[in-house]
Amino acid sequence: MFKKILVPLDGSRLAEKILGRVEKLVGGSQSEVHLLRVVVSYEVDPREEKKERARLMQEAWDYLEKVASRLRRKGIRAYAAVAYGKDAVQICDFARKNHFDLIAMATHGRSGLSRWALGSVADKVLHCSAVPVMLVRVL
Numbered sequence: 168m169f170k171k172i173l174v175p176l177d178g179s180r181l182a183e184k185i186l187g188r189v190e191k192l193v194g195g196s197q198s199e200v201h202l203l204r205v206v207v208s209y210e211v212d213p214r215e216e217k218k219e220r221a222r223l224m225q226e227a228w229d230y231l232e233k234v235a236s237r238l239r240r241k242g243i244r245a246y247a248a249v250a251y252g253k254d255a256v257q258i259c260d261f262a263r264k265n266h267f268d269l270i271a272m273a274t275h276g277r278s279g280l281s282r283w284a285l286g287s288v289a290d291k292v293l294h295c296s297a298v299p300v301m302l303v304r305v306l
Contacts, residue, residue: 168196168198169192169193169198169268169269170199170268171198171199171201171265171266171267171268171269172192172193172198172199172200172201172269172270172271173201173203173258173261173262173265173267173269173270173271174189174200174201174202174203174270174271174272175202175203175204175205175254175258175270175272175288175292176202176203176204176230176231176234177204177205177254177288178204178230181273181275181305182272182273183234183273184273184303184305185271185272185273185303185305186234188271188301188303190238190241193243195242198243199244199245199246200243200244200245200246201245201247201265201267202231202234202235202245202246202247202248203247203248203250203257203258203261204231204247204248204249204250205249205250205251205252205253205254205257205258206220206224206249206250206251207252207253207254208251208252208253224251227249228247228249231247231248231249232247235247248261254291255288255291255295256291256295258270258288258292258296259292259295259296259297262296262297262298263296263297263298267298268298268299269298269300269301270296270298270299270301271300271301271303272288272289272292272300272301272302272303273302273303273304273305274287274289274290274302274303274304275287275289275304275305289302
């Protein structure tokens with residue numbers, strides 16, 4: 168059984184589809200579900216960078232707290248965290264530093280050229296993670 172599960176979310180309904188699987192996985196156990204949203208860094212006017220970063224971090228936190236509240240109402244021990252930087256790197260670092268047993272993610276299921284051209288966060292996490300990764304393909 169997994170005691171600590173990390174669930175990275177990007178704010179999309181597609182990414183949230185992993186939550187049903189995670190709910191079944193934890194069942195009535197005392198497992199912890201930690202939701203993580205990575206605010207991806209991008210170029211912005213240096214004069215506005217601090218303000219913009221704070222705004223994006225707050226939006227991410229508010230979103231995760233809403234999702235965590237839904238899980239808590241179902242009796243699941245849910246927590247929220249926000250990180251800033253490169254998505255896959257932050258997910259893997261967060262999982263390692265906080266001793267998670269599993270990373271659970273939804274994947275868009277891209278393959279071939281679109282996967283190569285766009286890159287896949289799930290694929291990158293799969294390769295950089297030191298803990299097991301459960302990927303669920305959703306449409």
